[in-house]
Amino acid sequence: MEKVWVAAKDEIVEGTCKIVKVKNAEYGIYKVKGEYYAWRNACPHFGAPVCKGVITGTRLPSLVYEYKLGRENEIVRCPWHGWEFDLTTGEHLVDPQTKLRQGKLVDMTNADQESLEKAELELREDGIYMWV
Structure with missing residues (x-):
């Protein structure tokens, strides 16, 4: 694996x-509650550029006719079909089995793979590095 400089800390x-x-x-780099995360820019649903989606919160479990919103800036919503992923774990919010994948590159032609790749980041004084 090789380490590649990708951004200054203050850019994120x-x-x-x-x-x-x-x-x-392509990878999207995010900062959530002071921690940095990087996810491959390909939604497991149809390979859409998921990192170009809206960064938002989501509806929390609540009683009937009660709508609680929360987790602001912790969720990315795919711009094509609205699939929502937790930016800290990569999990799909509706089906925890569908999540952003850590490890090898995802072959989007394989329908059995319903997850994205997580890129490992290293923070140094001169910026953020990605291991690829």
């Missing part, structure tokens, strides 16, 4: 995403 602000291209793949 809570509630925003910086999309970077590393070795012919």
Whole structure:
């Protein structure tokens, strides 16, 4: 694996995403509650550019006719079909079995793979590095 500089720390602000291209793949870098996360920019549903989706919160479990919203800036919503993913775990909010994948690159032609790749980040004084 190789370490590649991808951004200065101050470029990544809570509630925003910086999309970077590393070795012919796009990744979205996020900051959630002071921690940095990077996910491959391909939704497991149809390969959509998920990192270009809205960063938002979501509806929390609540009683009938009661609508509680929360988790602001912790959720990304795919721009094509609205699938929502937890930016800290990669899990799909409706089906926890569908989540962003840690590890190898995802072959989006394989219908059995319903997850994305998590990129490992390293924070240093001079910026954020990604291991690829």
